[in-house]
Structures are given as structure tokens and as C-alpha cells.
Amino acid sequence: MSLLRYHLRKLFMIFKNEVLVLPSRIVVCIFFILLLIWPLIFEDPYAMRIVILASIFAIFAASWDLLSGFTGQINFGHALFFGVGAYGAAILNRQTGMPPWGSIPLGALIAVLAGLIVGIPCLRLRGTYLALTTLAFPIILASLIMTAPEYTGGEMGMSGLARLAMSRTANYYIVVVTMLVLVTVMWKITDSRMGIIFHAIREDELAVKAAGINTTMYKLIAFSLSGFFAGISGGLYAHFMRIAGPSTLEVSMSFQVVIWCVFGGMVTIWGPVGAVFILFPLLEFLRMWPEWRELMFALIVLIILLYMPGGLLPWVRNKIETECPRCKIRNVAFRSSCRVCAAEMK
Amino acid sequence: MAFDILITSLINGSTYAMLAIGFSLIFGVARIVNIAHTAFYMVAAYCIYFTTYRLGFNPISAMLAAIVFVAFLGWIVYLIFIRPIREHEQAVLIGTIALAIALQELMLIAFTGDYRTVPALIKGFAQIGHAKVFYQQILTFGSVFVVLGLMRLFLMKTKLGLAIRATAQDRETANLMGMDESRVAMMAVIISVGLAGVTGAIIVPLTTIEPFMWNHPLIMMMAVVVLGGMGSIKGSFYASFILGFAEALVVFLVPAGAFLKGAVALSIMIIVLLIRPAGLFGVQFEEER
Numbered sequence: 258m259s260l261l262r263y264h265l266r267k268l269f270m271i272f273k274n275e276v277l278v279l280p281s282r283i284v285v286c287i288f289f290i291l292l293l294i295w296p297l298i299f300e301d302p303y304a305m306r307i308v309i310l311a312s313i314f315a316i317f318a319a320s321w322d323l324l325s326g327f328t329g330q331i332n333f334g335h336a337l338f339f340g341v342g343a344y345g346a347a348i349l350n351r352q353t354g355m356p357p358w359g360s361i362p363l364g365a366l367i368a369v370l371a372g373l374i375v376g377i378p379c380l381r382l383r384g385t386y387l388a389l390t391t392l393a394f395p396i397i398l399a400s401l402i403m404t405a406p407e408y409t410g411g412e413m414g415m416s417g418l419a420r421l422a423m424s425r426t427a428n429y430y431i432v433v434v435t436m437l438v439l440v441t442v443m444w445k446i447t448d449s450r451m452g453i454i455f456h457a458i459r460e461d462e463l464a465v466k467a468a469g470i471n472t473t474m475y476k477l478i479a480f481s482l483s484g485f486f487a488g489i490s491g492g493l494y495a496h497f498m499r500i501a502g503p504s505t506l507e508v509s510m511s512f513q514v515v516i517w518c519v520f521g522g523m524v525t526i527w528g529p530v531g532a533v534f535i536l537f538p539l540l541e542f543l544r545m546w547p548e549w550r551e552l553m554f555a556l557i558v559l560i561i562l563l564y565m566p567g568g569l570l571p572w573v574r575n576k577i578e579t580e581c582p583r584c585k586i587r588n589v590a591f592r593s594s595c596r597v598c599a600a601e602m603k
Numbered sequence: 604m605a606f607d608i609l610i611t612s613l614i615n616g617s618t619y620a621m622l623a624i625g626f627s628l629i630f631g632v633a634r635i636v637n638i639a640h641t642a643f644y645m646v647a648a649y650c651i652y653f654t655t656y657r658l659g660f661n662p663i664s665a666m667l668a669a670i671v672f673v674a675f676l677g678w679i680v681y682l683i684f685i686r687p688i689r690e691h692e693q694a695v696l697i698g699t700i701a702l703a704i705a706l707q708e709l710m711l712i713a714f715t716g717d718y719r720t721v722p723a724l725i726k727g728f729a730q731i732g733h734a735k736v737f738y739q740q741i742l743t744f745g746s747v748f749v750v751l752g753l754m755r756l757f758l759m760k761t762k763l764g765l766a767i768r769a770t771a772q773d774r775e776t777a778n779l780m781g782m783d784e785s786r787v788a789m790m791a792v793i794i795s796v797g798l799a800g801v802t803g804a805i806i807v808p809l810t811t812i813e814p815f816m817w818n819h820p821l822i823m824m825m826a827v828v829v830l831g832g833m834g835s836i837k838g839s840f841y842a843s844f845i846l847g848f849a850e851a852l853v854v855f856l857v858p859a860g861a862f863l864k865g866a867v868a869l870s871i872m873i874i875v876l877l878i879r880p881a882g883l884f885g886v887q888f889e890e891e892r
């Protein structure tokens with residue numbers, strides 16, 4: 258009993274001393290809790306649908322950040338992984354009757370394979386060459402799908418897939434919990450040793466090579482990890498919408514994910530997730546003026562970039578938190594001395 | 604049949620060549636990956652439609668007005684949206700994507716999504732064997748060569764052309780030699796967007812105009828630039844005809860070729876890149892550190 262009390266108190270102390278001291282961490286906590294209790298407060302199925310789709314795209318955006326943000330391998334064809342995940346899950350579900358919990362992970366594994374197929378030739382390319390070449394892959398796949406309508410449904414896509422779950426609330430919890438878990442996993446990956454190597458590859462690949470690290474392997478790992486997460490989001494999308502169509506492979510899909518990531522702040526994982534949860538409901542809200550919707554969306558993105566070229570969320574974070582000049586630990590902006598080393602905050 | 608393939612590939616190839624040269628100019632000098640490049644081409648096409656049908660301009664002055672308007676638009680947009688964030692490469696990237704979407708939506712609101720056409724400058728066609736060659740096609744093809752020749756003269760013989768080439772090669776050294784880098788970049792933007800406008804003006808009688816017409820040329824243009832080697836105008840020139848020819852061949856000879864035309868051209872690009880990572884005529888620069 259006393260052991261339990263000890264652990265509870267320790268947990269409470271960690272929460273008080275590590276989480277409550279920084280507004281950004283409080284916001285993340287509120288975000289998690291709010292997402293988990295959302296269906297208990299609002300029963301509106303339309304709002305729930307928006308949150309579900311935003312969660313699916315949040316996984317997708319974060320997976321782009323994992324590859325392109327961290328390792329700097331700018332991928333303009335990220336829709337490939339999403340589409341392969343969606344089509345993989347759809348074909349498995351339709352042809353073999355596999356339930357969603359089997360077809361989504363297997364679809365994601367096919368997306369990993371796609372990641373390797375794209376990654377191996379692209380290892381020789383750098384920078385803009387890589388970005389423009391990767392753009393080609395989803396287009397090639399989309400036209401192959403169009404030419405084989407008997408297996409893939411052609412232009413109409415494959416419809417009538419199995420539902421994730423019977424009720425909207427169950428759907429909601431499956432998707433949201435998956436999103437929270439996967440995003441946390443991605444964030445932990447970027448925080449690990451591997452994440453540091455990814456950072457280093459972006460900053461200076463030659464130096465990493467010189468340090469005796471096999472950068473080729475790490476770049477392939479980044480491609481497959483990113484393909485896996487994007488594939489899962491594609492599979493979730495296919496089973497939630499109950500259709501996998503060629504629209505999942507469109508160029509606009511690849512561009513959309515770039516917009517989310519840069520808007521939210523690259524190389525953060527939380528930035529793209531936050532950006533999706535801001536931009537996706539915004540786009541739905543703009544449905545009130547259907548003709549002007551996309552135009553206003555584009556203008557909002559342009560204007561925000563003009564003032565915050567490093568992304569919206571890092572800008573906000575730097576406003577409410579400052580870094581201690583001595584020990585480099587983050588503090589609330591209004592503190593006059595550092596919370597750890599008590600140095601004067603300027 | 605063979606003649607049809609030839610004509611189509613020459614027309615497509617010359618469109619891609621014009622677009623790709625503008626794109627690599629802006630990339631080489633200002634380091635901007637301008638996704639909105641073909642959106643300006645679409646705006647030019649709409650401009651011609653608007654001035655000929657709504658304002659009643661004659662075709663030649665409509666084209667000139669469109670080119671001037673598009674270059675002006677590119678300049679204004681560059682000053683307002685792109686120049687303040689030029690230091691942030693990623694921000695510029697999505698800035699141009701957002702710009703392309705904004706232009707597309709503006710055209711969609713102004714002109715709706717209907718397919719529109721513009722009359723040819725010269726009507727009629729010549730019969731060669733079984734194939735018809737429209738005079739407009741010959742005119743288009745000829746003017747592409749004139750424009751490309753002028754472009755080459757400009758880059759090789761004028762002072763500004765020299766500055767542009769120097770800045771593309773080494774930005775910092777060019778700056779040290781007293782070339783105002785930001786001014787050169789601005790001129791490159793104006794010329795490049797102007798070229799997109801010229802492309803739109805020359806091609807427009809041969810295509811249908813719609814707000815999404817920039818999507819396919821964008822992809823082909825990027826493939827051309829990569830295949831030919833970035834920053835190599837000669838490379839872009841050859842690559843655009845290779846890809847244009849491949850596209851035409853697929854469309855005419857393969858069943859369901861209209862779906863596959865992009866895929867085949869892009870596969871060629873990927874295969875070439877596997878053998879030559881810097882493209883056909885590209886120079887493998889030392890890694891910038």
C-alpha cells in the first residue's frame with residue numbers, strides 16, 4: 258500500500274515539476290485529455306468525423322516530418338505511401354475478407370516495401386533532385402491503377418470496405434487512440450539515438466559518414482519507418498471512408514502534407530500534428546463560403562508564413578517560453594530567473 | 604500515324620522546353636523551387652481568353668497584353684509573398700504551392716471550371732500524306748524556337764544575362780563582384796514568369812483552357828528539369844523533346860495510353876537518374892556544406 262502511495266506521489270511530483278512548469282507541455286496534456294473525452298461532451302457526429310479525419314491526417318503529416326523534416330530527404334511524393342497503404346488494405350479486405358485490424362498493418366507493411374523501392378534508387382539523389390523525382394512515384398502508381406480496373410476499381414476506386422467498428426464513437430476511439438500512440442512513438446523515435454543521427458544526416462551527411470555511421474542504412478530506415486506510419490494512416494482512411502480511390506495518390510495530397518508540416522513547423526513532430534488540427538477544421542469551417550474556400554485557405558497559409566516563416570507553432574512556443582542562457586532549459590516567458598539553475602533570464 | 608506522333612511530340616516537347624527553361628532559370632538564380640510556375644502559364648492562357656472575348660482585343664495584342672500582365676503579376680507576387688521569406692527554403696516551397704492553389708481558385712471563381720478555347724491565329728491546315736498539319740502548329744513550333752534563340756542570345760550576350768549566369772554559378776562570389784544579388788534574382792523571376800506567360804500565349808490556341816491545366820505540365824516540367832540536369836538549359840531542351848516524344852508514342856501506340864503517358868515519361872526519367880544521378884547534362888556539384 259505504501260509502495261503504491263510512494264509511486265503515486267512520485268508521479269504527482271513529476272507531473273507538478275516537469276509538466277505544469279511549461280505551457281507547451283500543459284497544452285499537450287490538455288490536447289490528449291480533450292481528444293479522449295471529446296465524444297462524452299459533444300455527441301455531434303459531424304464534429305466527430307472531422308476529428309477522426311484530422312487524426313488520420315495527423316499521422317500522415319507526422320510521418321512526412323519524420324522522413325523529410327528530420328533526415329532532410331524532402332519527399333514530394335508522400336501520397337505514395339498513403340495510397341499504397343489504402344489500396345493494400347482495401348485489396349486485402351476485399352479479396353481475402355481480412356478484417357481491418359489485419360489489413361491495415363499488412364497494408365502498412367506493403368507501404369514499407371514501397372518505401373524501400375522508392376528509397377533505394379533515391380539514395381543517390383540529393384536535395385531538389387530528390388524532391389522532384391519522388392514526385393513522380395505516386396503518379397506512376399496512379400496510372401498503373403487506372404490501367405488495371407479489374408483489380409483496383411480503376412477511376413472509381415474500391416468501395417464497400419469493412420467498417421473499422423460499428424458505431425461512430427467506437428470508430429472515434431480506434432482512430433484517436435491509434436493516432437496518439439503512433440505520434441508518441443514517432444516523437445520517441447526522433448528523441449532517441451536514431452533521431453539524433455537523423456538530425457545529423459540533415460545537417461551534414463558527410464560528417465556523419467566520416468564518423469563511421471552507415472548513413473545509407475539510416476536513410477533507408479527513415480524511408481521505411483515513414484512509409485509504415487503513412488501506410489497505417491492510409492489504411493485507416495480507406496477503412497473509415499470505406500473507399501480507396503485514386504484521389505489518395507493525387508499530387509495535391511503530397512502537397513497538402515508539405516503545407517501542413519511547414520505551416521506547423523518542421524523537425525518537431527508535434528508541429529505537423531498541431532497544424533493538421535488547426536488547418537483541417539479551418540478548411541471545414543470555410544465550407545460556409547464554398548467557392549472561396551480553397552482561395553481563403555491558400556491566402557491564410559501565405560499570410561501566416563509571411564510573419565512566421567519558421568512555422569506557426571514554433572513561433573507561438575518561442576513567444577510563451579524562453580531558453581535559459583546558461584543551462585539551455587526552457588522556462589515560462591514571464592520568469593525572471595531560470596527554474597533549474599536560477600540564472601538571470603534576459 | 605508516324606507523322607502525327609512527330610507533330611504531337613514536337614509541340615509537347617516545345618511546351619515543356621519553354622516551361623522548363625523558365626523554371627530552371629528561377630531555380631538556378633534565386634534558389635526558388637517555383638511550383639506556381641505553370642500556374643502563371645495557366646493565368647496567361649486565361650488572360651488571352653479574357654482580352655480576346657470580353658475586351659475584344661485582336662489576337663496579337665491580346666498575347667502581348669497577357670505576357671506583360673503575367674510578368675507584372677509575377678513581380679508583384681514575388682515582392683509581396685516570396686521575397687520576405689526567401690531565407691527560409693521550406694517556407695518558400697509551400698509559399699509557391701499556396702500561390703498556385705490561390706491562382707487556380709481565382710481563375711475558377713472568375714471563369715468557372717468550363718473548358719474554353721481560343722481561335723488559332725492562322726486558320727487552315729496542310730495535307731501531308733494522311734496527316735493534317737495545322738498552320739497554327741507550325742507557327743507555334745517556329746515561335747518556340749525564336750523565343751528560345753532570343754533567350755540564349757540574352758543569356759550569352761547581354762550584361763544582365765552574364766550576371767544571371769554568374770549568380771546561378773556562385774551566389775556569394777557574384778555578390779562580391781558587385782552584382783546586386785537580390786536585384787538579379789528579381790530580374791530572373793520577372794523573366795522566368797514572363798517566359799511562362801509567353802508559353803501560355805504561344806500554346807493556348809492548341810489546347811483547352813481550364814483552371815486545372817497547370818497540373819500535368821507541372822509534373823512534366825519537373826521531370827524535364829531533373830532529366831536534363833538542373834541548371835542546364837541545353838539539358839532541359841533535349842530532355843523535353845525526349846519526354847514529349849515518349850508521351851506521344853505511348854498515347855498513339857498503347858491502348859489506354861492516355862492514362863499511361865505520364866507514367867512512361869516519368870519512368871524514363873527515373874531510369875536515367877539511376878544511371879546518371881545528375882541528369883543527362885547536369886554537372887555534379889560538390890556538396891554544398
